[in-house]
Amino acid sequence: MMRFALAGNPNSGKTTLFNGLTGSTAHVGNWPGVTVDKRDGLYKKCAEPISIIDLPGIYSLSPYTPEEVIARNYILDEKPDCVINIIDATNLERNLYLTTQIMEIDVPVVIALNMMDAVVKQGDAIDEKALEKKLGVPVVAISALKGEGLAELMERAYSTSKTPRLGKTVLEHGALAHLITDVKIALDGPGVENPLFHAVKLAEEDELEVNAHKDTVKMVEEFKKTFKDDTFGDDFEALIADARYKYISDNFSSVITKKNKEKFASTKSDKADKVLTHKIWGIPIFLVVLFAIFHLTFSEDFLYLGKIFGLPSLDDLGIDTEAFGGQLLACFYDGAVFSPGVIINNLWNNIIVEYAFGWLVNIIAESGMSVWAVGLLNDGIIEGLKAVLSFLPPILVLFLFFSILEDSGYMARIAFILDRMFRKFGLSGRAFLPMIMGFGCSVPAMINTRTLADDKERAATIRVIPFFSCGAKLPILTAVAGAIVAFFGVGNADLITYGMYLLGIVSAILAVLFMRNTSLKGETPPFIMELPAYHAPQFKNLMIHLWDKTKHFVKKAFTIIVASTIVIWVLSHFSFSWGFLEDEEINQSILAQISMLVQPIFTPLGFGSQLGEFGWVFVVAAISGLIAKENVIATFATLAACLAAVASLDISTLDITAEEGIDAVQAMIMATGIGIPGLIAFIAFNMTTIPCFAAVGTAKAELMNNKSYRGTLLFWIISSFIVAAAVYTIGSWWWTLFIWAAAVILTAWCVISYNKKAKEKLDNQKLG
Amino acid sequence: MQKKLDEFAIGETGVVKAVGGEGKIKRRLFDMGITPGAEILLRKKAPLGDPIEITIRGYELTLRKTEAQFVNMEVKK
Structure with a gap:
């Protein structure tokens, strides 16, 4: 089959053209060895079907960035039948710079002159015929956005591809002409x-x-x-x-007729930019945008209507939320109007997924299979599938917003505003968004690290994203904090919760600083970046973006999530003699046995050997939290019922099945005698340890290699032990604060002096 | 008058005289069109004073001051 490659600058409309040509046939993957998107699709309207390959957006064919190396190697080694070079007509000079390099390769080239409509709108004009004559290759004016000129472009590319073309250079009359000819x-x-x-x-x-x-x-x-x-x-x-630039300005300025002769004329985009990156208002505006996105995605009280008007809950109104009508209504409203993101999430998880699997679960339950088989199918496999599916709404909604920010050109400005602050930690301004998205859900946050150019920077960012406590970790925080206040009668639950969020952020900053100076050392990548003109995002492009990301998540994370859910289910429902156990017999399970065995290593964290006979419950809960962090509290409820049966724990005053889980945690406190420092350390441990399997699967998909992935798992385990141990010891003996502070300072000193020595050695080598 | 691009004030324009720096950064500056003879307007600075935004060859480019210091400019009156 014939293959045409699409090459061009970022923001030249390349993706739009690709989507216009290939429609729904696009296939997304990664280029081998790197995390740059690889897309190919079919164009079917020519005499024969043509495979279109979307090369990464580049400014040059230099050897310095992976994108550029990929593009040039593709054209050189894979020898496409034609290269379609898309050019942004509003920015001819810089776009032609890449063209002069592509033209040096022995491959047929066609120029797609995009955004001509925008040029005309500005009152300017470009003489295509003169451009074609000067370049010596066909030039076709198109509008990728409106789909105009695509058929003509492909016809000309098709006929051009039939005749081989020899490379031509604009350097043939320059000072190096002789050298180049001789070497050639x-x-x-x-x-x-x-x-x-x-x-x-x-x-x-x-x-x-x-x-x-x-x-x-x-x-x-x-x-x-x-x-x-x-x-x-x-x-x-x-x-x-x-x-190259001299040649372009000498030869092509005559091709353009500009209406506004002034060199630095102000456009509409500039006016918008003046406000959005304003010296004083720039940062506050950004924070408002960020808040709005989170509010629209996660808030269960849209515009605070519930609070302001004191709206009644469905129970108050006497509506039966068990019946279908009530269930449906509860997706939109319960004491407050839900935000669009929450509504989509509810409809998907509580109605569509629930009903789709509900009948299957019933069929299996009534099939007469043995109890363990029903359990494995229903609680293992189907729960795993549901876990994968339940992540789709937050991914879609958050990505919709972030794609809008990206497409409109605002994302680049955010990086511009925040770069200074983030450089101090060895990251660029672009790392901010993925991190802050982590407060919502780690999965889309990790996928969004693709906007970071440097692989080491990406790895560091992916590792600390779970420290930004996600929505599913909040129930652990509120349940444990609530139990501390209820049982010990001290403190303030909100303050504890807030403090834990802060602890996560501080841990993230320290961890990034440490990694960027040791294992993930690398120069802060240069920040020489185009700020594209603002424009309204295109609906079709947004949808294609969303589809790509969702497909990627389901494909890559699916196996790991389902497989691990099954493993944990088996471990908690079978004893070592392979006898099946009911939920309440969890104390005999393999999981509990393993937990009892490893319990001592949690002693420095405050929930190990010092807790005696039943201390393993916290380990069991933490492990089941790997499926989804919501499980930690649910497991406490199961364990409470179990302990009530086997250890005659008196839980008559408690309501262990209450949704908030506060009473379930209190039952654990009664059974184990754990203290406040241990409980807080337990929260800290869950916040910073290996996140849920969905996030683990995403991290694996997004990191460039397996070594980096294993390093990431190790990083999570080590950091959670350190953070939780610090919390426990400082909470128990305040003076250990000084020991920890000294340890941090000592580590910093070691790293700094080691790096200094290594640098001196390198300099000496260079001189020697 | 000559000065470096990172010393420019907002609204100041000039012509590139020479570009220094190490391989990777210099090449990137060149690739983005910052070559001798190119005209540059310093459009604005980020809220924290760094990075800066310039207009060059009809488009907007942002770069850090540490990168802009490699660009020697002739200030235009």
Whole structure:
């Protein structure tokens, strides 16, 4: 099948063109070894079907970023039948810079001149025919957004692809013309493909090329000795980049007729920008936008209508929430109007998924299969499937908002506003959004780290995202904090909850600082970034974005979530002699036995050996929390019932099945005699340890390799032990605060002096 | 008058004289169009004073001051 590759600058409308050409046939994956999106799809309206490959958006074919290397290797090695170079007509100069490089490769090229409608709207004009003549390859004006000119573009690409084209360079009359010609001939002799492209890159002393053609590079070195340019000395890379831009401004400024002759004219986009990145208002506006997104996604009291008007709950109104009508109503309203995100979530989980699986669960329950088989199918496999599905609404809704921010151009401005603050931690401004999304749900937050350019920065960000306590961890916080206040009669539940959120943020900052200076060391990547003009996001593009992300999550996270849910279910419902256990017999389960065995290692955390006979309950709860953090409290309720039976624990005054779980936690306190520091350490442990399986699966999908993934699991285990141990010891003996502080300072000192030494050594090596 | 791009005030314009810096950063500056002869307007600074936003070759580009210090400029009156 014929293959056409799409190449162009970021924000040139490449994705829109790709979607317009391929419709729903697009297939998304990753380029091997990196986390850059790889998309391909079919164009069917030509004489034969054509496979369209969407190359990453790039500004140049330099060897410095993975995107650029991918694009150039694809064109060089995979030899597509044609390269469609999409150009943003409103920004001709910079877009043609990439074109001059692509044209050096021996491949048929067609130019898609996009956004011509915007040029006309500004009152400017571009002479396509003159452009085509100057470039020597076909130029077709299109509007990717409106789908105009696509058929003509493909027809011309199709006919162009039939005749091979030899590379051409704009450097043929420059100072390096002789060198490039000589190197090209030297490469052509032994039959190197694309000799011109390689010759130019060798003249630039491009790392990748120098390694591939060690002999030929000597010609460049010889030439360099005799050459001196007034401005650039012997820096050929600079000389060539400059020559390209010079050629473009000399040859193509005549192609454009501008209505507004002023060089730095102000546009509508500039006016919007003035407000959104304002010196004083920029940050407050951003915080309001952020709050609005969270409110629309997660708030159970939309616009605070419930609070303001004191709206009655469904119970008060005497509506039966067990009946279908009541259930449906409860998706939208219960004492307060729910926000759109919550409504979608409720409809999906409480109605669609519940009913879709409900009949299946009933059939299985009444099928006459043995009890354990019913349990495995219903509580193991189906619960696992439901866990995967239950994450779809928050992913979709949060991503809708964040895609709007991205497409409108505001995301780039957020990075601009916050970069200064984040650089202190060794991250760029773009890392802020994924982290803050973690307060909602770690899964979409981790997927969103794709906007980060640097792989190490991404890994560090993915690791600390769970520290930003997500919505599902809140029940643990409120239940344990509530129980502390109810049982010991001290403190304030809200204050404890708030403090734990703060603890998570502080841990995240310390962990990032530590990682960026040790295992994930790397220079802060340069922040030389285009700020695209603001424009209204396109509905179709948003939907395609959402579809891609959802598909990716389901595909990658599905197996790990379902498999782990089954494993935990089996461990908690079977004894070592493989006898099936009811829920209330959990104390005999493999899970409980293992928990009893490992209980001592939790002693420094306050819920280990010091708790005696039943201390293992906290370990069991933490492990079942891996399925979903909501399970921690549910497990306490199960355990309370179990302990009441086997240990004659008196829980008659408690309502262990109450939804808030406060009484279930109180039962645990009565059974184990755990103190306040241990309980708080338990919360801290759950907050910073391995997150739920959905987040684990997402982390695995998003990290570039298995080593990094295993490192991430280890990181979560170690950090949760450290944080919880610190909380427990400081809570029990306040003076240990000084020991911990000293340990932090000592670690910082060690890291700093080690890095200093390593740097000195490197400098010496360079000099030597 | 000559000065570095990171020393520019908001609204100031100038012409690029020379670009320094190490391989990766310099190449990136060049690729984005910051080459000798290009005209630059310093459009604004981020709320915390860094990074900066410039207009070059008809589009908006942001860069940090640590990167802008490699760009030598001739200030336009």
